[in-house]
Amino acid sequence: MLAKRIIACLxxxxxxxxxxxxxxxxxxxxxxxxxxxxxxxxxxxxxVYLDITATNEGRKQIxxxxxxxxKNLSIPFTIGGGISxxxxxxxxxxxxxxxxxxxxxxxxNPQLVSDLAKKFGKQFVVVAIDAKEINNxxxxxxxxxxxxxxxxxxxxxxxxxxxxxxxxLFTSMNHDGHQNGFANESLAKLSxxxxxxxxxxxxxxxxxxxxxxxxKGKADAAxxxxxxxxxxxxxxxxxxxxxxxxxxxxx
Amino acid sequence: MKxxxxxxxxxxxxxxxxxxxxxxxxxxxxxxxDVITSADKVIFPGVGNAGAAMEALKSxxxxxxxxxxxxxxxxxxxxxxxxxxxxxxxxxxxxGIFDINVVKFNATNGEKIPHMGWNEIYNLKTPLYKGxxxxxxxxFVHSYMVPVFEYTAAKCNYTTEFSASIAKDNxxxxxxxxxxxxxxxxxxxxxxxxx
Numbered sequence: 321m322l323a324k325r326i327i328a329c330l331x332x333x334x335x336x337x338x339x340x341x342x343x344x345x346x347x348x349x350x351x352x353x354x355x356x357x358x359x360x361x362x363x364x365x366x367x368v369y370l371d372i373t374a375t376n377e378g379r380k381q382i383x384x385x386x387x388x389x390x391k392n393l394s395i396p397f398t399i400g401g402g403i404s405x406x407x408x409x410x411x412x413x414x415x416x417x418x419x420x421x422x423x424x425x426x427x428x429n430p431q432l433v434s435d436l437a438k439k440f441g442k443q444f445v446v447v448a449i450d451a452k453e454i455n456n457x458x459x460x461x462x463x464x465x466x467x468x469x470x471x472x473x474x475x476x477x478x479x480x481x482x483x484x485x486x487x488x489l490f491t492s493m494n495h496d497g498h499q500n501g502f503a504n505e506s507l508a509k510l511s512x513x514x515x516x517x518x519x520x521x522x523x524x525x526x527x528x529x530x531x532x533x534x535x536k537g538k539a540d541a542a543x544x545x546x547x548x549x550x551x552x553x554x555x556x557x558x559x560x561x562x563x564x565x566x567x568x569x570x571x
Numbered sequence: 572m573k574x575x576x577x578x579x580x581x582x583x584x585x586x587x588x589x590x591x592x593x594x595x596x597x598x599x600x601x602x603x604x605d606v607i608t609s610a611d612k613v614i615f616p617g618v619g620n621a622g623a624a625m626e627a628l629k630s631x632x633x634x635x636x637x638x639x640x641x642x643x644x645x646x647x648x649x650x651x652x653x654x655x656x657x658x659x660x661x662x663x664x665x666x667g668i669f670d671i672n673v674v675k676f677n678a679t680n681g682e683k684i685p686h687m688g689w690n691e692i693y694n695l696k697t698p699l700y701k702g703x704x705x706x707x708x709x710x711f712v713h714s715y716m717v718p719v720f721e722y723t724a725a726k727c728n729y730t731t732e733f734s735a736s737i738a739k740d741n742x743x744x745x746x747x748x749x750x751x752x753x754x755x756x757x758x759x760x761x762x763x764x765x766x
Contacts (some may be wrong), residue, residue, distance in 0.1 A: 323689040323708060324731055360753065365689055389588040396710060396751045416585030418751065439583070441619040443685055469682045486685060517683045538662060570708040571691040 323570045324534045325365040325541035326555065326560070327519060328548045330355060332371050332401075335381035352528025353503045359548070360395050362555040365396060365570055367393070368421065368543060369491075371401030383415050384524065386481055404428075406435050413440060421489060422507075423444035424462035427469055427476075437481025437484025446519070447485040449477060452493040458506060465493050473506070474513060481516050488514060489543065490520040507537035519543050527553055527561045534567050572764055575610035577637070578602045579627040581649060582618025590750040594761055602631045612633060612764065613640055617649030618692030621660045621673070622661030623716070624649055637753050638666050642766040643741050651737060660743050668742050682730050685714040692725045692747070693734040699736065699743055702726060707755045709735065709747035716746065 329560045336350045356367050362540045369389070373379045389397055397413050400421030409420050426447055427435050450465045451458040451473040458473035460523060477488050491511060492503035502523040511518045517540035520533045524544035533539045547553045562569045574591055576584055578600045590613070591598050599606060600616075607613055615637065617624055627636040637644070637654075639707035646654045655665045665673070676684050689708040711727070717734040719726060725736035726748070737744040743763065749756035 321690065322686065325748075387585070390583075390585040393588075394590060394751060394753050394757055396712075396748075413583055414585075416583060416588070416589070418583060419595070435640050443687065444582075445616065512681075515681075515684060517685075517687055540741065541686070 321568045323365070323568050324539075324555060326364045326530070326558065326569065327366045327368055327543040328359045328555075329370055329488065329521070329543050331380070331544040332369050332385065333373050333376075335385050338372065344562060353392050354387055356389055356397070359555065360393055363559055363570070364395070364555050366541070367397040369397060369399050373402070383411060385478055385564055386412055386417050387413040396513050399447060400446070406439060407431070409436055409440065409444070411445065416554075418487070419444055419446050419455070421448045425563040426480065427460065427462050427471065430479065433480055433483040437486070442484045442486035442516075445485050446487045446489050447477075447480040448491065449473060449480075450490040450491045450493055453503075453506070461493060463523050466529055472561075474510060477510055477514060481514050485516060486518045487519055487540075489519040489521060490558060492523060494542040495523030496521070501525065501529040502533040502539070502542070504532055504537035507533065507539050511538040511540070514569065517541060524553075528556050530558060531565045572596045572612070572632050573610050574598045574614060574764075576600045576614045576616060577607060577633060577650075579617075579633060581616060581624050581627065581633065583614050585659060586748075586750040587614060587647065588748040590757060590760055591639045591764075594672060594757070594764060596764060599684070602633060603637050603648045607633075607695075608640065609637060610642065611735050612642055612766070615644055615646040615650035615654070616661065617647065617653060618712070619649060620660065621652060621658040621663040622663075624653060628653070634666060638668050641741060643743065643763065645763050646742070646744040647750075648713060648748060651746055652717065654719060654737075654742060654744055657740075659714060662692075668745070669717075669722055669737055671717055671722070673715050673717055675679060675715050675744065676730050678730055680730070685712055686729045687712045689752075690727050690729060692727050694723070694726045696724045697736075697738045697743070698766060699738065699745075699758065699759055701762050702758060703755060708752070709756060710751040711747045713746060717744075
């Protein structure tokens with residue numbers, strides 16, 4: 321049976337991991353490759369590297385990072401952050417990225433998603449959507465959640481699927497950072513209306529939240545950052561817990 | 572050990588190269604016929620669209636070379652599918668090494684397509700799976716699949732039972748990505764090198 325995926329997200333700035341980490345025996349906690357390796361050895365199913373570098377100069381370092389991750393890791397990884405053209409995506413593919421994720425650029429130019437899917441195949445294209453529930457409506461936001469758009473989550477996700485997205489990474493801004501669980505009801509609705517996999521993001525705090533996101537939220541994958549980085553939840557224990565709870569995950 | 576990786580601009584080959592290099596192999600990414608035919612082993616990678624990929628193979632004459640190869644050849648993902656007779660994807664004729672048609676997944680119970688993520692392989696045959704136990708998880712990404720037939724070397728189940736791997740004579744195919752399947756994937760590549 322196809323396993324539910326656990327994904328760790330690493331924020332990268334100027335080629336270094338930014339959030340604190342509490343892995344023992346890790347010499348360079350800021351080294352995204354070493355950190356990715358540690359996660360891989362712990363049994364994480366995929367990694368997302370999110371480049372939050374603001375300067376063009378710093379952004380170039382992402383290529384050497386991608387190359388190094390591809391050389392050293394044997395699990396799939398996605399690169400996101402600041403990708404706004406077919407050329408950007410092609411460079412990342414050449415350096416070894418398995419997938420790229422686009423967010424603000426897709427809102428600005430939806431055709432980009434069609435072009436990326438046509439050129440590289442839909443499996444390469446993850447569309448990340450940050451949305452906030454305001455008066456019972458999920459409003460899509462861009463620029464790291466700073467800018468509200470006039471797009472609504474479900475119709476936007478459907479358009480992205482039709483244009484060739486291979487996966488939707490949905491972050492609930494209402495849940496993100498609160499560690500009170502994922503936006504399960506909305507995730508389930510999203511997952512049922514789409515024919516492509518949905519990655520849930522925002523709200524993981526306890527192991528139980530992962531069980532809920534896969535059962536109640538009908539998500540195909542769940543992504544988290546701080547709870548893994550700060551060691552609140554260890555991947556091997558999470559996997560054991562999910563197996564005990566009859567969730568199909570890779571041991 | 573010199574391994575030729577067939578270069579026809581079909582997706583991410585960095586990880587395949589790296590995985591083989593970690594195993595101590597010398598790899599060369601090439602479309603040169605003599606380099607391919609003289610290599611110890613050949614990897615036929617591929618991610619993307621079957622129609623475009625076949626066109627790329629024809630434009631360099633590789634479609635004639637690959638079926639004639641005598642050393643062990645490993646087709647990965649789209650590479651495996653192109654070794655078959657025909658693909659439903661854009662009604663594309665393949666290389667015909669395996670007499671079977673590649674078909675699209677039929678999502679009868681609302682399953683998501685592509686089949687993306689880690690799934691179990693079983694009924695493992697051939698030395699490619701030496702030391703690997705049934706129900707090991709491998710990483711898959713695909714929307715089309717090879718049905719189970721006489722040359723199926725490993726099975727997987729998603730919407731239906733299908734070929735996770737095929738093998739005939741010196742030709743091997745894996746639908747999953749061994750280079751993305753952690754330590755078990757690495758072991759399969761190692762087994763291939765030892766063939």
